[in-house]
Amino acid sequence: MKNRYISNKTLIIRIVLSVLLISVVVLFISSEYLKKTAVDNLALDDAKKTAKLVFETMNTRMQEGWEKDDLNEIIQRLEIIRSGMKINSYRSPLVEELFGVVPEDKKISQSDPLIIQAMNGEEVFKINKETGAIRFLYPMKVSSDCTSCHVNASNGSINGVLDITFPQSEIKISLDMIFSYIIGFFVLFLLVISYVFFMVINKKMVEPVVLLTDKILEIQSSKNLTKRVNIKSNIKEVGLLQLHFNNLLITIKYYYDRLIASIYTDDLTSINNLSKLQYDLETKNSNLSIMVLDIKSFGRLNQVYGKKVSEFILKEFTKNINTVLKNNGVLYRLYADELAVVYNSKLTHKEVVEFSEIIKEFSYTYKKSSFMLDTTIGYAYGNNKDVFSNATLALKEAKKRKCAIFEFNETIAIEDENNHHMNWLNKLDDAIEHDQIFPYFMPIKNTKTGLIDKYETLVRIVENGNIHTPDKFLDIAISSGKYHIITQIMIKKVFEYFKDIDDVKFSINIGISDITNATTMQILFDNLENYNYSSNVIIELLETEEISDFELLHSFIKKVKNYNARIAIDDFGSGYSNFNYIINLDIDIVKLDSSLIENMYTDQHSVVVVSNIVKTIKELGLEVVAEKVFSPEIEQILTIHEVDYLQGYEIGKAQREINK
Template identity: 45%
Template sequence: MTPKKSPVHMISNRNLILKITLFILMTSIIFILLSSVLLKHKALDDLAEDDALKTSELIFETMNTRMQEGWAKDDLTKIINRLEFIREDLKVKSYRSPKVEEILGVHQADKLIVENDLLIQKAMAGEKQFQIQEDGSIRYLYPMKVSAECITCHYNTQIGDVNGVLDISYPPSQIKISLDSMTFYFIIFFIITMLIFFYIFFLIIDIKMVKPIVTLTKQISEVSNGKDFNKEVFLKTNISEMKLLQVSFNKLLKTINKYYNQLLHSIYFHKLTALPNIIKLEQDLAKQSLNSLVIINIDDFKTINYFYGTKVGDEIIKKLAKLLLQATSNAGVLYKLHGDEFAILLDKNIEYDYWEKLIDEVKRYKFLYDESTIRVTISIGIAYDEKEKIIDKVTATVRQAINENKSIKVFDESLLLEDVHTSHIQWTKNIEVALENNQIVPFFQPIKDAKTDEIIKYETLARLEKNGEIFTPDMFIDISKKSKQYDEFTRAMIRNSFEYFQDKENISFSINFSIDDIQNHKTTEVLFEYLDKFDIGDRFIVELLETEEFEDFDIINNFIQKLKTYKVKIAIDDFGSGYSNFAYIGNLQIDFLKLDSSLIENIHTNTDSYKVVKNINSFAHDMGLETIAEKVHCEEIEVLLKKLGVDYLQGYHIGKPKDSIL
């Protein structure tokens, strides 16, 4: 099972470009936002650290100056307290190093803080410490190192040693606000810039690429829906690829238009003559409610093709088309129909004399070929002011003209009943349906023993059933041969007859076989298959149709020899009808001679028929054969045949064919 494909979501070029633009814009904005946050934090850290360093150095230098002047710890504390007012929420503390404590003593509260603060300890080791605390405030620990001036008082130290740590902290509100403002304005500026940039970018793409593509698409759709292949596409663009696309599409349109016109011409016009054909005729007929039509048929055109070849036939068609086109230009539109027929859709009803003159003109025209002159005659069928099925009506009319050997015939409603061709087509369909639905049914005509008056044999006769009505072979048997349905017809009779008689003990039955049946391998194969299947060969009779001359004696003899292995009896049907050959009677293993009905039906009134039947009957008995008389239609004939010693009697007087036996 083929997996079901999910529907494809379609999107226009403009929407696609817009989505791509918005995606790039949003990606850029997100990127700049993330970058701004990172940059802001980095800038805040650097600025805060630098600010803290400068503040610490200022405080240190102030304290250092005062210490050189001999100020004590309490004095310095006061200065520190005063310095705290130079910046809002500034807090300053100082802690002594161990060497300073050796000289100036230990401050227990400070010492306890130092012991519990890792950052102060690191600063005591000479490392500057910068920290942004959880509440956002800044803490900076500045190591106060010994300079040359400090040695005077701090005699136990060296230049570069840490005398103490200056611990300052304050909120970076001003820096943060400045950075936040700067970042905010930068982002706004960036977004506005990007919006303008991408809007301009979208407009350029839309104008230069999307709009030409949309225009091209619309024009392609218009051409496709309107089927106007003459309309060219024009794009307002200076992009080389788009111009190339425009040129290529217009070339494609021209190519399509060329082949489209050729296709239309081939559909509506006859290739050989360039005349409008039957399809065009049907279209033109539909434009009017009433039409008058003429069909011209070339008489015996098949013979011309046979003797001169189809190339000569084609040349005659072309020359005749030119002749008719000139001769009938004032009558109407000339069309070329199938095979050997032309048609004229009349502009007006034209007198009978006009068509007689046309026939004479064609008859006088010399079609020259290889130093030979070919004469052509035509038959014409005409129908005036018809509403419907005018082609069928005129076709039937011209066929009837040909059958009646007339040059011109005008349509009459009675012609529809006489149209043999239409009848043949219908019967071909009837036979086909009957074969498909097993409606080929056997009827049985009784054959009476002339000595005992018992019915011991039946001849199976073919019938065709249609809608409950029974049709005899004279209605369809010849048509079945022409339509190549006859062989299957015979095989159906074999199957149905054997199936019917399989359980009819002591009753014999016969089926007619022609030379064609014997020579048809499939038919004889079915016959022997059913002889094997039902094993009733001793009750079966094959009636060979003697009306057909036995040209291939070996084929017939081999067929009879094989039948004899099944104990089948052989009868010659219609003996005495015209092809009777007494010579082969002794060479074939014949069991019965069926006397032709033409000899029997008048035997009681015609002495010649009486003598012929008497002699044939005597000959048959001398050869050890039995005789069967057909068409016994009255008591008088039955009595007469019994006196002549005919063995079996068959005819309406004995019994009519029925769909079951007596």
């Protein structure tokens, strides 16, 4: 099969040759047209000038009293001026009335329609198509000078006709006129050729590339890796680009699928894993049933018989469960010996019991040794957000009660939550009593210098080497009234840590409830008063509740700024934190909420939103800090959009000590 593609080089050669051919044709047609037009116009102009010259010469001689023969002699001399030129003059009836009729001339003038036409006062110009000879008939009109002799005529009357004939070769052309025609023709020729060249290049080369680009952008915006570019073009390079881009999509799709499979698939059993379960629960919006299964004594089996045997049994066990399910449920491996089964319908206790009895019946043989497995099951039914945690809680309760199957109910949820709260309440008391509350420092990077020159102070409880973050204890601290104690400890320890450090800025988180607590405020302002580098301090207002008392907040900010400290507002773009606060409060720094940042790498809309927010904030003269920067791609995007400072795991985790 003949290759339908041509290279750009070949195409350009073809285009150039085609344009040259078109140019020759256009040049030939245009030159013929212009030649004809130029000859006509130039011949007419020259004929008029010659006729006037002859007429003026004859008129002058007639005023001197010359007769017809004398005039004929003058005409003969004038004919010598140009080779091949012939001049004849014919009297009108008015002249014949005064000076007589010339028979030969009379006969000619009455038989030639062109002379008759000229006798009526009309200039006649003709070119002989066969010989190319030019003929011009000029009506000689009476002027005021003529009436002294031609007493029977008046101004404008026709005294006769000059009949002048000469070949084209004798046309007299001015140099200016020649240049005008040449320049006009050259400009017209360039315009035509440029237009043709542009249209051909645009059609054959530009349009396919533009179409290819549009298709690529369309696929990029749709984020659909199954789409393909398919444009009709015989340009080799465009075809290769299209082919390579489609192959690239295939490769990306292949590795993307493998990546997703590795993320969502258990390496040992090749079934879905915990990450897949969490993803599925996030994407579903319906009520589900979940069974969570714990294989009894599986750890003991692994310890006695070894990893190879236990892994073999576990793989066979998951195969048997899938056989039982028959696509009625989806199996997931959660941890070493825990599995989950998700159903789209509500499970009855009878169905769970039947399932449990069936999987107990399977036996597993490894090198002539036979094994049987038993399970503990907790199950729950509900919405996708809570059902998994409820099923896990039911499993925990089943183990606690030493029963094989347990269904979730609200009573155990309340008991579990109460136990959790009491446990953490005790840990909080111990942390306060035994000095286990410490500030940790999250580095903040300056995008202009690339240096870490700020830190956000975050609270941690360090207990027996275990580091506990605020998400585990802060709500309990607030509900138990111990939140202010934690804030006060943090303020003291942070100022103590930075007392001799003069070149690092740091922020302290303060909530609205802290501002209303007199003891907390006294400790804060005492430390600001006694700290030598208060311009390094940033008070970060936490967005935990709506601000209703702006007067109180204005007063607090004013007092803080008396010490040259700065004010930042946290979590801008979510909840209560909005442009209203920026406009109405005297703040210096805006920290963007993490929800704006998280999707920037995959969602172009998030990039547009963040870019416009940053632009507006910076136009107000404020600094912008982005939180939760978790990847190099996010860091690069935020830097491009001129965010001033970045913090997150990509920049660095919170540590007990700063980098000095």
